[in-house]
Amino acid sequence: WREAFRISYRNVIMRLGRALITGAGIVLGIAFLTSVWTSKVAQEGIDRYEAASATAIGEDEDALAPGAEEAKAEEEARAARQTWLVVMSLLVSAVGITNSMLMSVTERFREIGTMKCLGALDEFIVRIFLIESIVLGFIGSFVGALVGHGIMLLVYIAKQSGVAAMMNWGEMLVYILIALVIGMFLSLVAAVPPAMRAAQMPPAAALATEV
DSSP states (O other): OHHHHHHHHHHHHHTHHHHHHHTHHHHHHHHHHHHHHHHHHHHHHHHHHHHHHHHHTTOOHHHHGGGHHHHHHHHHHHHHHHHHHHHHHHHHHHHHHHHHHHHHHHTTHHHHHHHHHTTOOHHHHHHHHHHHHHHHHHHHHHHHHHHHHHHHHHHHHHHSTTHHHHSOHHHHHHHHHHHHHHHHHHHHHHHHHHHHHHHTSOHHHHHTOOO
16 A cells, blocks of 8 residues: 555656646536535525624514515525535536546556556556545545635625625535545546556556557
8 A cells, every 4th residue: 555655646746737637627526516505605694694684673573574485485496506506516526527537547558558567466556546536536626625615705705795704614614525525535436447447458458558
């Protein structure tokens, strides 16, 4: 494991530019997911602030009653839209990450063939790619979470000043951590099939592969 980690770290550093391009799918997918969750937390904070303001100025329940049903229906519709967006963002993340990992492994068939000619076992090659996928998944998810959260937060700040103070930052931090875990998990799962396929290729076939 130590040697596999050392080789994986060296490969990521040597291919940093290519890794950034390959990880663009991870960044975009997680950015979309985080932006949806940021929008949810920001809107909930605004709703709490408006409800507290209405209570503070002494509005009674009778004054709010005529629009209560409409507000409830609108809230349910918004919750349904947010659920749909989260599902779609997860699908976008999965597709983008799978495509990124397939590209990363496929373009290195020749390198895999060279390693097998030098005596590397199939298990060792799979281990290297799994470590790289986790590292790329973490970096891409971290950048994507920052980008998605930052852009959506700026959008809400432009709409209503002070929205940052209204947000539940504990909940937002949990969502960001979940996004990181999702990105790393999807990266790992997406890298397993192509890594195993590459590791099982005969050395001569891997060396003769044209990408």
